[in-house]
Amino acid sequence: MLRVENLRKRYRTGDEALKGVSFSVPAGEVVGLIGPSGAGKSTLIRCVNRLVEPTDGNVFLNDLNITQLGRGDLKRARRRIGMIFQEFALVERLSVMENVLSGRLGYVSFWQSFTRRFPQADVDKAFALLERVGLSDHADKRADALSGGQRQRVGIARALEQDPELLLIDEPTASLDPKTSRQIMRLITEICRERNLPTIINIHDVPLAQAFVDRILGLQDGELVFDGPPSELTESVLTRIYGEEDWTTMRGDQDDGEDGRSARLIKEAPAELV
Amino acid sequence: MTVENASAAPRIWRKQPFIKNPLTRWGLYTAALIYLALAVSTVPVNWARVWEGLDRGWRFVQGFLVPDFTSRWGDILIGMQESLTMTVTSTVVGILISVPIGIGAARNIAPAPVYAICRGIITISRSFQEIIIAILFVAMFGFGPFAGFLTLSFATIGFLSKLLAEDIEDIDESQTEAIGATGGGWWQVVNYAIQPQVMPRLIGLSLYRLDINFRESAVIGIVGAGGIGATLNTAIDRYEYDTAGAILIVIILIVMVAEYSSGYVRKWVQ
Numbered sequence: 211m212l213r214v215e216n217l218r219k220r221y222r223t224g225d226e227a228l229k230g231v232s233f234s235v236p237a238g239e240v241v242g243l244i245g246p247s248g249a250g251k252s253t254l255i256r257c258v259n260r261l262v263e264p265t266d267g268n269v270f271l272n273d274l275n276i277t278q279l280g281r282g283d284l285k286r287a288r289r290r291i292g293m294i295f296q297e298f299a300l301v302e303r304l305s306v307m308e309n310v311l312s313g314r315l316g317y318v319s320f321w322q323s324f325t326r327r328f329p330q331a332d333v334d335k336a337f338a339l340l341e342r343v344g345l346s347d348h349a350d351k352r353a354d355a356l357s358g359g360q361r362q363r364v365g366i367a368r369a370l371e372q373d374p375e376l377l378l379i380d381e382p383t384a385s386l387d388p389k390t391s392r393q394i395m396r397l398i399t400e401i402c403r404e405r406n407l408p409t410i411i412n413i414h415d416v417p418l419a420q421a422f423v424d425r426i427l428g429l430q431d432g433e434l435v436f437d438g439p440p441s442e443l444t445e446s447v448l449t450r451i452y453g454e455e456d457w458t459t460m461r462g463d464q465d466d467g468e469d470g471r472s473a474r475l476i477k478e479a480p481a482e483l484v
Numbered sequence: 485m486t487v488e489n490a491s492a493a494p495r496i497w498r499k500q501p502f503i504k505n506p507l508t509r510w511g512l513y514t515a516a517l518i519y520l521a522l523a524v525s526t527v528p529v530n531w532a533r534v535w536e537g538l539d540r541g542w543r544f545v546q547g548f549l550v551p552d553f554t555s556r557w558g559d560i561l562i563g564m565q566e567s568l569t570m571t572v573t574s575t576v577v578g579i580l581i582s583v584p585i586g587i588g589a590a591r592n593i594a595p596a597p598v599y600a601i602c603r604g605i606i607t608i609s610r611s612f613q614e615i616i617i618a619i620l621f622v623a624m625f626g627f628g629p630f631a632g633f634l635t636l637s638f639a640t641i642g643f644l645s646k647l648l649a650e651d652i653e654d655i656d657e658s659q660t661e662a663i664g665a666t667g668g669g670w671w672q673v674v675n676y677a678i679q680p681q682v683m684p685r686l687i688g689l690s691l692y693r694l695d696i697n698f699r700e701s702a703v704i705g706i707v708g709a710g711g712i713g714a715t716l717n718t719a720i721d722r723y724e725y726d727t728a729g730a731i732l733i734v735i736i737l738i739v740m741v742a743e744y745s746s747g748y749v750r751k752w753v754q
Contacts, residue, residue, distance in 0.1 A: 261661055261664065285668075285669065287667075288664075288666065289666065289667035295658060295661075295662055297658055299659055299662035300659070301659050301676060301681070302681075303681065303683070303684075304676070304680050312663055314666075315663065315667060315672045315676065316666055316667025316668060316669075317667075320669065320671045320675070323676070365662075
């Protein structure tokens with residue numbers, strides 16, 4: 211169970227990325243967070259594990275108030291929160307196994323991690339996870355030898371190796387082709403339901419989100435403007451989140467006229483800060 | 485195939501000059517030329533001395549063409565041995581000291597006070613040229629390779645730490661973020677997210693520094709810090725240009741071997 215209360219974030223540049231966001235995610239629910247670039251999606255999930263420090267508000271993981279923790283306690287809390295990244299964020303020159311085992315770093319001493327002597331239980335779990343994501347033959351390959359879809363599977367295994375109580379997923383499919391995207395989304399949602407994990411997925415691809423998540427949050431300029439099941443995501447709701455656009459031709463984005471393009475660029479400008 | 489705008493006159497396009505105003509532009513160019521001419525004209529050249537020196541230079545070239553390895557072979561061997569010892573020990577010690585300083589001097593992972601101290605050490609090490617440091621150490625510890633070893637270690641610190649720090653500042657932050665997000669501590673982030681990213685370059689730089697240290701060992705020998713430089717200096721002082729030629733050839737050979745093998749190792753660690 212994740213509860214976010216009145217979360218605010220103002221960057222030092224003065225940009226207000228989050229303007230008081232509140233919501234909660236019960237165990238086992240997969241939430242898709244949609245919104246235009248620069249709306250604050252990345253900031254929002256990074257405020258949950260405090261990779262970005264929120265300016266104000268509270269984040270509760272079960273009963274633990276994450277926003278109040280000191281450095282040491284924060285590190286212990288981060289162990290319980292798995293994170294999956296857009297560009298996979300694997301350590302490219304380490305092997306697949308080392309990447310997966312890095313999910314245990316919060317649980318082992320520096321010396322154990324330095325010598326790569328992880329407890330047998332951690333190694334067993336890593337092998338089981340690699341099997342679950344379909345990469346059991348690749349344990350000793352270097353991460354940069356894998357394809358995009360395979361790398362994201364390693365990212366998933368690394369997050370699960372933490373035994374997380376919450377999953378934060380930042381644009382998991384943005385660097386993947388359409389088919390791999392669907393496979394990865396399917397894998398993520400299956401695993402979350404198997405493990406009864408509350409999950410937030412930042413996602414740009416609205417139809418993909420609708421196909422896989424239980425609930426959708428729409429973020430627009432730092433504020434939640436929609437919270438409901440995917441079926442309620444109508445054209446008028448999309449307009450409220452993203453602004454005026456001909457949604458019936460959403461797939462034809464590339465043919466946009468000058469106006470549509472410049473309008474989007476203006477929206478994207480603050481994204482640099484996220 | 486029809487050209488739609490065939491009737492329109494072609495629009496001429498030229499690359500914009502770096503300095504827009506033509507007056508400023510040509511003014512600056514002329515000023516630079518005049519300054520260059522004046523500067524060159526003030527360099528004093530004693531043409532009589534040059535004429536005299538040509539002869540000596542020619543003898544040097546001749547000695548180089550007919551190198552004499554045998555008559556001073558013992559001295560060359562000892563000098564080489566000293567130089568190589570100096571090079572290897574100073575590079576190893578230099579690397580060992582450089583790594584922590586380099587980590588401390590990387591703005592993205594080091595706390596501000598540590599950063600300031602480490603950058604200070606690097607600046608000090610980089611602001612003194614090897615020869616000056618060698619003269620200081622020779623004065624402190626006497627003639628011989630120990631002063632050379634200290635000089636080269638000192639110079640290695642400035643070089644390696646700076647380049648390592650800059651490499652750490654250029655790493656892919658998403659990997660650091662990901663390791664931090666798992667709850668890993670600072671040392672674990674360094675070991676898991678940063679070390680794998682900078683290791684190939686650190687190895688490459690270390691080999692490059694080994695190379696530089698060997699060449700420098702020949703130079704600092706001239707001010708008394710031992711090694712092949714001292715041998716070379718003695719040979720030139722005695723007008724034994726054939727032996728000097730032999731020494732230079734040996735130096736070139738060793739630098740070539742270092743060059744090729746380091747290139748090979750660098751390719752292998754990528």
